[in-house]
Amino acid sequence: MGAAVAMDGFGPGAQVPLQGSGGGAGATNALASAAYRDSPLDTIKEADNDLYKSTVKEGKWHKLFHPDLGEAFSRAVQVRMLGGARKALIQSFGADPQPVVEHCLAASRLRRQRDIKLTLVTFVCGVLFLPGLLLWLGVIQLRRIAAGSDNKRTSAVGTVLLVAAGLFALLVLLKLPFDGILPNYLRAMIAAPVVGWFLARRICEGTALDLRERWTALLSGGGIGAKIPEAAPRDPGEKAAEELRQNLEKLSAEQQSNIVFYAGAKGVLGLGTRWGSWTLAEELVPQPGREIHDFRAWDLVRKIHDQLTLLERGSLKTGFPKPTVKHWIVSPVGEGADEVSRPEGDSIVHYQVKPHEIQRICNDQQFGAGNRHYLGVQFTLWDGNLVLTMMVTVTSLLHTLRIEVTGHALGPVHGLFTTKPKAKTKEVSKTVRFWETREIKQPLMTTDEVVRLAVRAPLTWYPPVLDFLGGKLVLPEPFGLRHIWAGPPWKNRFMADDAIRMATPVLRAVHTATIKMLDDHGVDTERFTNRSLVLGGAVQDPGPKKADVYDA
Template sequence: MGAEVAIDGFGPGAQIPLQGGSGLTGATNALASAAYRDSPLETIQEADNEHYKTTLKKGKWEKLFRPDLGEAFSRAVQVRMLGGGRKALIQSFGAEPQPVVEHCLAATRIRRRRDVKLTLITFVCGVLFLPGLLLWLGVIHLRRTAAGSENRKTSLIGTVLLWAAALVAVLILLRLPYDGLLPNYLRAMLVAPVVGWYLASRVCLNAAVDLRERWTGLLSGGGVGAHVPESVPTDPGEKSAEELRLNLEKLSAEQQSNVVFYAGPKGILGLGTRWGSWTLAEELVPVDGLEMHDFRAWDLVRKIHDQLTLLERGSLKTGFPKPTVKHWIVSPVGEGADEVTRPEGDNVVHFQVKPHEIQRICNEQQFGAGNRHYLGVQFILWDGNVVLTMMVTVTSLHHTLRIEVTGHALGPVHGLFTTKPKAKTKEVSKTVRFWETKEIQQPLLGTDDIVRLAVRAPLTWYPPVLEFLGGKMTLPEPFGLRHVWAGPLWKNRFMADDAIRMATPVLRAVHTATIRFLDAHNVDTERFTSRSLVLGGGVQDPGPKKADVYEA
């Protein structure tokens, strides 16, 4: 058996994917926790920002079939990020998308196991006694409608209606004769749905506790793993598992792509808006008596790249983090674009533009249509909640050399994703001191919640019908897990300070490398040095601006 596994390359494998130590677990876990939440679906719109809006589509029977946040989020993320015909994704800088998707799969697996049990209970206690089930569902639906009314009389009528139905059921049980099939069936018809409700309540409660424990564990840093055995094929014939595994690998490969998209006032998608810009542009003049050595933009970019990799080395041990220095290809898209298209062809392998093509774009595509080359230095701070990126571009038009440094900032994951589960409470008046109030703890799941889950359970195997009846969530486009739910950076003093402080050493490293390079090529650097000093003085007190918005 062991030999066969070795030859075929299949086996049980590790079914609990482990997250790497990349310092991104904070933002990743916060986003993943949404898969386990039992909050109302509408709360997701609290995380919307000015550029990205989540769309909620209402169902035909929303009150009875509505999904909660975790159910809708898991379904939407899986379809968008693992679907066969999915569109291109935006990289999730500061977070890892694969663990988030795996947690969505794990949460769906927990709910499906719950739904299998609920479906069996519904069939035995409901379908076999369908008239009684419909009767109780009608009473509960009328009570829910009445309870949701602002009119106190209408709400009271709903409560009275439920008690009246219970009284009628008791009378039928006691008054009917005990002989005969029909009387006994009528008794069972009224009792079986109640027994089914009790069994269903236990199943739903166990699943709800499990989901909440995982939700809490992710936000507490407990390292909760996503148990996704269906992504590990154990046999060559398991096509669905193999397809899922390949889709997860494709997701990770796209996350590492070196192509990003500039969308006007939205900034570079995934990196945030441009908050600052510093330009060093002077004429190339040879030193008196010497001939200037020719060079291309790529030659200078390589020197700047080498200098930026040394940023962590300083005379003071201040804990300055090691930056990620990478060559980016920036492709322009419209501000209102609802999708992006990643380049394909011989010059692209696994979503990565090849080095020789990067060099060609850097040297040749500096003016007019086409993609552009940027050298990026990126800092991921606050456990993935802050992404600071400085982008450097070098252009040479006629005799003018222009080195532009721009700052981009992506704020923390919205606070909605970092809230831990809370016990359900209700504020009531005290018995004696009626002018004072107190909070009493309510059950984790109410009657309406159990009925909703039991009714949804048989339909979870065909989600389109369930979405038609209960509604669904549509993710904002162009979609990336991280940037569409990024909160404001500049309202946090320390985060804003980090962005502002980071600009000075990066700018000076770029200017130092530039002037050294020009000196080595016999270029008169007097004007470059003077301009660099002016920019160096200005960057001492930078302030965030909307540099991507040009005033006409």
């Protein structure tokens, strides 16, 4: 292992996901399916919530070069999560970001293979007969503009224009003399782009079917694994492959980070907003005839940690899930911050705060500026679509000990990511019973779509040009794959019940460990016990509140 660290400067090549690092394959697959989608890019706005908004920037020639959802999503995610100068990422609790990025890479690879074939067809049938190609593109662009008009007469003009172009092409093919280079070139100039369109359509349909099969398979619970051979270097000289491999490893390491960020009303980024808070705060009074044995906040936190790990060992065999109990360092950022930065230094290794530093923060940084320590117990439920987290913090000021338990809930991935592909249909009036309508199946690849893919294909070798011409997707910041497209859990009755029910056993486990620890150290626990009973009654009927929004 030491040799591997020395070789790449970061860590060992093979990484085993730690428990609680990601979780549900359902949420992961739903997000990954976006890489294969052929929906319009604007549909991503449906997944926006009140806190995070995606931005669709239109390009210079948006109507001709615009990307679809899968193309823009794959490009945006790759740049944001694997870019050399990328900003810090927010952990994707309840999902694993590495498979999502790998599927984006795999989808881009499939499209790149398609674009190589399309570029060859475009060169042979288009560039060699450029005047005819430009003529047909002009007709199609005018038809597209006319078709997009609300004026019915203008829309009809588009259809007439296409028919007129077809008649003109037929006239050129039949009426020109058959001898000479120029007449034959003019015929080829008109016919070659049409032949190229038929070839391009077959290529596009083959790739589209492959992408849709992967999209469907991911949402069906299985799916073909993401194949990215460019991330497996075959020899030390393949710098691009080695760099990609290291970036994927860093992505996994950052997902395991024990540093999270609190952003005001947005709550702890990645964990969802705080919906409930219960505080046990009383004065430390010695038992009659005894003295209080000195202890620090970390001593109590360790006892609470041990008690929380036993949550699954209940009296009744009810299938209570095993929680993930972890020490968190919470760093404050502004509510409107558009980026976060992870701390660096001798106490940070692979995005992880070392244990001795966690202990120091827990004991010393309880008041004033600086990071804070929280003990988190997390449940990943509903195949990753519900992430419930209870955060415990212990503070001691003068003679007052305060144990605060807060509840955070991250809801399901937006329904946009869980829809399977549907056949393209169009509603038309029946021939005889014209007052009734019927649906007719449309081809997967329309003329406009084939033209769009064909004109984009030669430019895929340099994506910034396509971003300029067609537009791109700008992801909201601070960015994390999971939390920016999460909906509220309170609209699902069962999810809301799970969140509310989970609070009671966690709160009581915390109080049990606290009172036992205090009793062993000579503290009179009567007030703590009474207060615990009051909180135990209140937590039996909790309701979700906006605990991060203070009415002041």
